[in-house]
Amino acid sequence: MNEPIIAIRDLTVRYGDLCVLNHLNLDVARGEIMVLLGGSGSGKSTLIRHIIGLEHPERGSILVQGTDVDRCSERELSAVRRTMGVVFQEAALFNSLTVEDNVALPLRELTQLAEPVIEIMVYVKLALVGLGDVAKLTPQELSGGMKKRAAVARATAIDPEILIFDEPSAGLDPIVAAEMDELILFLKRMFNMTLLVVTHELASAFRIADRIAMLYDGSLIAVDRKEAFRDSADPRVRQFLDRIPGPVLDSEAFQRHLRQLGGFTGARA
Amino acid sequence: MSLLDRIGRRAIHGVTDVGELSLQFWTGLRAVPSVLPVVGRRGHWQAAIRQMAAIGVNALPMVGVVTACAGFIFAMQSGAELRRFGATRLVIDIVSIGFTRELGPLLTAIVVSGRSGSAFSAEIGTMVVTSEIAALRTMAIDPIALVLAPKYVAAMIVVPCLTIMSSVFGIMAGGVFMYLSTGMKFLSYWQYVSDTILLRDVFAGLVKSVAFATIIVHVGCMEGFNVRGGPDAVGRSTTAAVVKATFLVILADLFFTAVFYITREL
Numbered sequence: 375m376n377e378p379i380i381a382i383r384d385l386t387v388r389y390g391d392l393c394v395l396n397h398l399n400l401d402v403a404r405g406e407i408m409v410l411l412g413g414s415g416s417g418k419s420t421l422i423r424h425i426i427g428l429e430h431p432e433r434g435s436i437l438v439q440g441t442d443v444d445r446c447s448e449r450e451l452s453a454v455r456r457t458m459g460v461v462f463q464e465a466a467l468f469n470s471l472t473v474e475d476n477v478a479l480p481l482r483e484l485t486q487l488a489e490p491v492i493e494i495m496v497y498v499k500l501a502l503v504g505l506g507d508v509a510k511l512t513p514q515e516l517s518g519g520m521k522k523r524a525a526v527a528r529a530t531a532i533d534p535e536i537l538i539f540d541e542p543s544a545g546l547d548p549i550v551a552a553e554m555d556e557l558i559l560f561l562k563r564m565f566n567m568t569l570l571v572v573t574h575e576l577a578s579a580f581r582i583a584d585r586i587a588m589l590y591d592g593s594l595i596a597v598d599r600k601e602a603f604r605d606s607a608d609p610r611v612r613q614f615l616d617r618i619p620g621p622v623l624d625s626e627a628f629q630r631h632l633r634q635l636g637g638f639t640g641a642r643a
Numbered sequence: 644m645s646l647l648d649r650i651g652r653r654a655i656h657g658v659t660d661v662g663e664l665s666l667q668f669w670t671g672l673r674a675v676p677s678v679l680p681v682v683g684r685r686g687h688w689q690a691a692i693r694q695m696a697a698i699g700v701n702a703l704p705m706v707g708v709v710t711a712c713a714g715f716i717f718a719m720q721s722g723a724e725l726r727r728f729g730a731t732r733l734v735i736d737i738v739s740i741g742f743t744r745e746l747g748p749l750l751t752a753i754v755v756s757g758r759s760g761s762a763f764s765a766e767i768g769t770m771v772v773t774s775e776i777a778a779l780r781t782m783a784i785d786p787i788a789l790v791l792a793p794k795y796v797a798a799m800i801v802v803p804c805l806t807i808m809s810s811v812f813g814i815m816a817g818g819v820f821m822y823l824s825t826g827m828k829f830l831s832y833w834q835y836v837s838d839t840i841l842l843r844d845v846f847a848g849l850v851k852s853v854a855f856a857t858i859i860v861h862v863g864c865m866e867g868f869n870v871r872g873g874p875d876a877v878g879r880s881t882t883a884a885v886v887k888a889t890f891l892v893i894l895a896d897l898f899f900t901a902v903f904y905i906t907r908e909l
Contacts, residue, residue, distance in 0.1 A: 462774045
């Protein structure tokens with residue numbers, strides 16, 4: 375049981391000349407909440423897409439429950455995916471189906487359960503995320519937070535062991551975002567799931583995480599328990615934690631540059 | 644980029660398209676049993692029936708008007724020439740054979756490609772943009788079985804039906820022309836038509852329509868699955884779906900007509 379549930383070894387991803395992930399190594403232990411922290415463009419979403427086997431890395435391997443998701447057969451990949459649930463950043467609910475049909479879809483497609491059983495399970499999952507009364511609505515009629523929660527209900531429909539969240543609090547107001555955090559903690563307590571949460575929200579990360587991994591320019595610069603992470607001395611981690619902006623364009627210099635381009639050298643034109 | 648470079652790139656694109664299309668065709672074919680009633684997965688047959696309404700029933704007015712007009716045009720054009728030889732009656736042969744073998748399947752395919760091929764690529768393309776297809780994959784649900792297969796089964800059933808209807812509309816328009824120009828009674832026109840049409844011609848038309856339906860569904864869906872980026876990419880894929888499907892339908896038509904022409908000689 376001490377074997378990591380997700381093991382990433384030497385993962386390298388390039389898009390053309392751009393190196394998105396650089397020799398990445400990461401272990402996620404069974405039953406923990408691992409938060410993947412990083413700024414925009416640090417490669418967080420790319421890493422997620424590789425873990426769920428949507429894209430193929432240039433080098434390295436990703437073992438989920440001991441199966442290499444890049445080199446296994448289609449059948450093995452399906453088996454692995456049945457143990458994973460993914461909540462996408464934009465929720466990715468099926469817009470042509472009602473909320474309850476969205477949650478029922480994996481049950482109808484992947485199991486032989488009878489329709490009345492499915493109905494009960496759907497109701498339970500929706501009640502769990504607090505959406506029992508909007509089952510008949512379509513995704514367009516839901517608010518952002520409700521969509522996210524419906525996506526959680528769908529992702530947990532077939533009782534996965536691993537739940538992956540891509541930016542759970544993106545686009546939500548602080549109260550709803552905090553509710554999402556509590557939902558994540560609740561899921562872990564209730565089902566003892568392993569959760570991998572991608573975010574750039576510091577408050578949320580420190581609330582939910584057991585361990586935090588920080589991605590910077592495609593490399594992991596820190597993987598630690600959250601208490602140790604908070605005290606990190608690494609300048610790149612500190613910059614993120616203390617919200618220090620990077621170099622910004624100097625407006626005076628920019629105006630000078632524009633004037634030069636326009637041929638107005640010397641005094642103000 | 645040199646000319647040679649560009650030619651090479653185009654060629655690789657073309658080969659990739661063909662390869663992808665054949666792979667998708669094979670996967671789609673294997674998913675067909677899951678759509679059939681009773682033995683298939685629940686809900687898939689209902690989805691196929693909804694698609695039949697969208698592809699077939701709703702296209703009927705459009706197909707009817709298009710083929711009736713085409714039939715009348717066809718009859719007028721050939722009638723104008725044939726009248727000079729006193730052979731106006733041959734218009735019936737031309738219209739009835741022309742529609743069962745050729746114009747019925749082709750015009751139907753063009754209408755269906757414009758209406759439904761574009762709809763398929765837009766629907767699937769939007770699902771790609773909103774990550775719905777990625778969500779399906781991560782749930783271990785094959786998007787081809789869930790999204791493509793019902794459309795394919797529906798088109799296989801409905802497009803041949805539409806083709807027969809369109810041939811009937813075209814031939815009836817020829818009858819109207821014959822009545823207006825020579826006063827021929829509709830009943831005797833119909834008699835003459837049924838003497839002219841061979842079962843073989845009807846069969847050839849149906850074979851074509853099945854092939855055209857396959858092309859339209861698979862090209863439309865492939866373009867949808869290949870969408871990368873945002874809403875503008877969906878728009879481009881819709882255009883590409885109609886253009887490529889229409890082009891391939893005409894190529895396939897040439898192929899089948901040649902095959903039927905050659906086997907007729909044997």
